[in-house]
Structures are given as C-alpha cells and as structure tokens.
Amino acid sequence: MGKKLALTGNQAVATAMKQINPDVCAAYPITPQTEIMQRFATFVADGEVDTELITVESEHSAMSACIGAAAGGGRVMTATSSQGLALMWEMLYIASGMRLPIVMPVVNRALSAPINIHGDHSDSMGARDSGWIQLYSENAQEAYDNVIQAVKIGEHPDVRLPVMVCMDGFIISHSIESMELLPDDVVKEFVGEYRATYPLLDVDHPVTYGPLVLPDYYMEFKRQQHEAMLHVKDVVLEVAKEFERISGRSYGLFESYRLDDAEIAVVILNSAAGTMKDVVDSYRDRGIKVGLLKPRLFRPFPYREVAEALGNAKVVGVLDRADSFGGFGPTYMEVASAFTTNGARPLMLNWIYGLGGRDFMPEHAEQAIQQMVKVLETGEVEVQKDYLGVRE
Amino acid sequence: MKGWRDIPMGGVIPDAGNAVQYNTGSWRAFRPVWKPENCIQCLFCWIYCPDGAVNVKDGKREDFDYLHCKGCGICANECPGKKGQKAIVMVEEGK
Numbered sequence: 001m002g003k004k005l006a007l008t009g010n011q012a013v014a015t016a017m018k019q020i021n022p023d024v025c026a027a028y029p030i031t032p033q034t035e036i037m038q039r040f041a042t043f044v045a046d047g048e049v050d051t052e053l054i055t056v057e058s059e060h061s062a063m064s065a066c067i068g069a070a071a072g073g074g075r076v077m078t079a080t081s082s083q084g085l086a087l088m089w090e091m092l093y094i095a096s097g098m099r100l101p102i103v104m105p106v107v108n109r110a111l112s113a114p115i116n117i118h119g120d121h122s123d124s125m126g127a128r129d130s131g132w133i134q135l136y137s138e139n140a141q142e143a144y145d146n147v148i149q150a151v152k153i154g155e156h157p158d159v160r161l162p163v164m165v166c167m168d169g170f171i172i173s174h175s176i177e178s179m180e181l182l183p184d185d186v187v188k189e190f191v192g193e194y195r196a197t198y199p200l201l202d203v204d205h206p207v208t209y210g211p212l213v214l215p216d217y218y219m220e221f222k223r224q225q226h227e228a229m230l231h232v233k234d235v236v237l238e239v240a241k242e243f244e245r246i247s248g249r250s251y252g253l254f255e256s257y258r259l260d261d262a263e264i265a266v267v268i269l270n271s272a273a274g275t276m277k278d279v280v281d282s283y284r285d286r287g288i289k290v291g292l293l294k295p296r297l298f299r300p301f302p303y304r305e306v307a308e309a310l311g312n313a314k315v316v317g318v319l320d321r322a323d324s325f326g327g328f329g330p331t332y333m334e335v336a337s338a339f340t341t342n343g344a345r346p347l348m349l350n351w352i353y354g355l356g357g358r359d360f361m362p363e364h365a366e367q368a369i370q371q372m373v374k375v376l377e378t379g380e381v382e383v384q385k386d387y388l389g390v391r392e
Numbered sequence: 393m394k395g396w397r398d399i400p401m402g403g404v405i406p407d408a409g410n411a412v413q414y415n416t417g418s419w420r421a422f423r424p425v426w427k428p429e430n431c432i433q434c435l436f437c438w439i440y441c442p443d444g445a446v447n448v449k450d451g452k453r454e455d456f457d458y459l460h461c462k463g464c465g466i467c468a469n470e471c472p473g474k475k476g477q478k479a480i481v482m483v484e485e486g487k
C-alpha cells in the first residue's frame with residue numbers, strides 16, 4: 001500500500017506525472033494549471049525524471065509539440081486550463097485524428113469574457129467533440145488515480161486516443177486534502193513501456209503523418225475514430241480492475257451513490273458531487289429516496305449504462321457547471337440522450353450552477369432536491385432549465 | 393476502394409516511396425520545356441523539383457517526367473541556363 005500524504009490536486013497530478021516519467025512534456029503556464037508543469041519542471045531539473053521538457057510560447061505550440069513527439073513514438077503529456085485549452089483547439093483534433101495517445105490533465109476553469117480564473121467546466125465541455133477521451137475527477141485522489149489510468153487507457157492497442165483528465169480549478173487544484181500515493185515502482189510497472197504503432201523516429205520504416213485525405217477517404221478515417229471510442233468503455237473497466245489490484249480503489253464508468261431504489265436521481269460531475277452526496281444523505285435520513293450519479297467517463301459517454309443505473313428514478317435532475325446558451329447544459333443533453341437507449345421517460349430538470357467558480361453550497365443542492373421532490377409529487381415540471389445561486 | 397476497417401490508423405501512410413503511384417501531372421496548368429542547347433547540366437532543376445519530376449541518368453539531365461510534374465515552375469525559376477538564356481521555359485498547357 002502507498003503513503004498517505006496531504007497534497008493539493010495540482011501536486012497530486014504532478015506527482016503522478018513524475019511516477020509515469022513520460023518521454024516528452026510540453027509546458028506553458030496558465031492559471032490554475034501552472035503549478036502542475038512548474039512542479040514537473042522541478043522534477044526535470046532535479047533529474048528525478050528522464051523527460052525531455054519543451055518550453056513553448058503558447059498552448060497551440062504546446063499541443064503541436066506533443067503531437068510531434070507522440071508521432072515520433074514517445075509517451076507524451078502536457079497540462080492546461082481554460083483559454084489555454086481554447087487556444088489548443090485546432091491541434092486537439094489533429095492529436096485525436098492522428099490517433100496519438102497524449103495524456104493531458106485539464107484543470108477546469110471558466111472561459112472569457114468576462115475574464116475569470118476560477119473553476120467551471122466550460123473549457124473541457126467545449127472540447128467534448130474533439131475526439132479526446134474525457135475522465136472527470138471529484139478530488140485530488142481521483143485526479144491522481146485517473147492520470148495514471150489514462151496512460152493505459154489511451155495507449156491500449158484497441159484505443160490509441162488522447163485523454164483529458166479533468167479536475168476543478170482551485171476547488172481541487174489548490175486545496176490540500178489527504179490522499180494516498182502509490183509507490184514509484186508500482187506505477188512504473190503499471191504503466192509499463194509504450195510501443196507506438198507507427199513511430200516516425202523508426203527510420204528503417206519511414207511513414208507519413210498528416211497527408212491530405214479528400215472526400216474519397218476522409219469519412220472512413222472518421223468512422224475509425226468512432227470505432228476506437230466504442231472500445232474505450234471496456235478498456236476503462238479493464239484498466240480500473242488492474243488499478244484496483246495495485247491500489248485497493250475501485251473505479252467504474254461512473255459512480256452510483258445510493259441510487260438503487262432512488263425515485264429522485266441527481267447527476268453531477270466533479271467536486272460538487274461531494275457536496276451533493278452530503279445533502280443526499282440528509283434527505284435519505286428524512287426518508288426521501290434520493291440518489292446520485294457522478295459521471296467519470298464523459299467521452300465516450302456510456303449511454304446504456306447510465307440509463308440503466310438511473311432506471312428506477314421518476315425524476316432526474318442534471319446539474320451542469322457549464323452552459324450551452326440557448327440549449328440545455330452539456331451533461332443534461334447526454335443524460336437525456338441516454339434514455340433513448342431504454343425508452344425510460346423520467347421527468348427531467350437541468351440546473352446550471354457554479355459558473356466562474358461560484359461556490360456550490362449545500363443550500364443550492366437542497367434547493368434542487370426540494371424542487372425535484374415537488375415535481376415527484378405533482379408530476380409537473382414548471383421550469384426545465386434553471387440557474388442555481390444566481391442573483392435576480 | 394477500401395473500407396474503414398482496412399485502412400491504416402490515423403491517416404498514416406505506412407509505406408514510403410508511393411508518390412510515384414499518384415499522377416500529379418494532371419494538375420499542371422503550365423508545362424516546363426527543356427532546351428538542351430542552353431543546358432549546362434548543373435542539375436539545379438533536379439535538386440529543386442519538389443516532385444522528383446526531372447529525370448537524370450548517369451549524372452546527366454534527361455527530359456521531364458510529365459506524368460508527375462505539377463508545373464510549379466520552380467525549376468524554370470532556378471535554372472541559370474547559358475549566357476542569360478534559360479534552359480527551361482514555362483509554356484501554357486494547350487498552347
């Protein structure tokens with residue numbers, strides 16, 4: 001078993017990266033991610049890793065450097081947030097289109113304008129169609145565990161896709177919590193050696209990356225990407241099983257909390273799920289059958305499994321820390337689609353909360369559950385999409 | 393044509409040297425014409441051509457490979473020729 005330590009989310013992720021010891025990392029600072037690459041740069045300077053650290057002039061260049069290094073055949077990582085992820089946009093699609101299993105912690109932060117450095121999920125939710133696998137993490141422990149597992153998931157021969165590991169800016173990245181680290185040699189053995197399929201640096205077998213593909217073949221390559229995504233669920237579960245053997249911690253596609261007999265189900269991502277679980281407990285104490293589902297794997301989204309897990313709920317409330325102006329929140333859209341796989345028709349509500357790092361307090365969770373209790377009683381949804389904690 | 397299950401992952405071209413299978417000559421709007429009388433055999437055209445469309449045999453320049461020459465005109469631009477007379481001139485196709 002590993003060591004118990006008090007670490008911030010950023011420190012935990014930087015430590016995971018040290019233990020993974022990637023071949024190449026690109027580094028560019030952006031709040032609240034900066035501390036990850038800063039700490040990692042210290043590990044490089046102190047000779048604690050063998051990584052080639054490339055300092056670049058922007059996130060666009062950071063992802064470009066990662067793509068080159070990954071095409072070269074290396075195990076490659078970087079980290080970003082917010083505007084940095086937005087600036088990488090063009091290159092995100094190239095990394096996934098070229099099937100390069102880069103691993104990137106994303107410390108979730110709001111997007112400008114107005115400029116704001118605090119946590120919400122607008123950045124990674126915007127990138128959900130970029131062809132990257134997305135794992136979400138409630139706390140520092142999950143972020144650490146997800147980063148280590150992400151390496152094996154992305155590099156799996158049936159997958160070969162890049163992975164984002166998301167955690168909430170400041171709330172998790174800068175808060176100290178007690179967590180457990182695995183021993184270095186255990187992580188090293190777990191992630192193993194990476195063998196790229198078409199390494200550019202294998203000069204005896206020269207290959208071409210990034211050729212022009214016209215209407216005659218483009219769609220076939222995109223269909224392949226979808227196929228790779230379809231393999232991800234099984235691989236995530238397989239890797240989770242292996243990870244449980246070394247850590248004692250179990251992971252799935254999502255976490256179900258008091259969901260089995262729940263009439264009311266709340267779906268919520270990342271750190272706010274912790275607050276919500278406490279409030280679920282207090283409602284359970286009062287005899288109200290509330291449960292919670294916390295997605296871990298958001299891309300690919302496990303539609304069938306989520307629909308099954310929410311199967312018995314009559315009212316489903318989805319809380320989103322990102323908005324789609326003029327539409328429902330991104331998690332709501334996925335959960336609503338999930339019910340098309342089994343034909344369930346619960347009453348559904350969507351709340352947008354915590355934008356720009358606004359605190360998600362127990363009273364906000366109560367307000368949502370209270371509303372769902374009312375909908376369960378009346379069978380009527382008055383406002384389908386609403387905002388929590390916004391001043392009128 | 394191949395289906396999505398039979399093509400290499402990620403748009404990679406796993407074999408080298410297959411540009412020869414693609415007849416880029418059909419893209420040409422202007423055709424380079426070689427004038428051997430002005431040629432000093434410097435082979436600049438051979439070095440600069442992005443498509444390997446200048447045939448060379450035993451170190452001597454031969455005529456263009458029009459199946460692959462795209463007509464970019466780089467060779468004509470670089471050609472020093474003899475006494476100010478170019479050994480490559482660009483002629484519009486169809487003329």
Ligand code: SF4
Nearest residue numbers: 441461462464465467
């Ligand atoms: S015109 Fe361009 S492609 Fe054709 S031979 Fe000259 S340099 Fe090569």
Ligand code: SF4
Nearest residue numbers: 431432434435437471
């Ligand atoms: S560049 Fe001009 S002079 Fe030199 S070899 Fe080619 S055609 Fe001849």
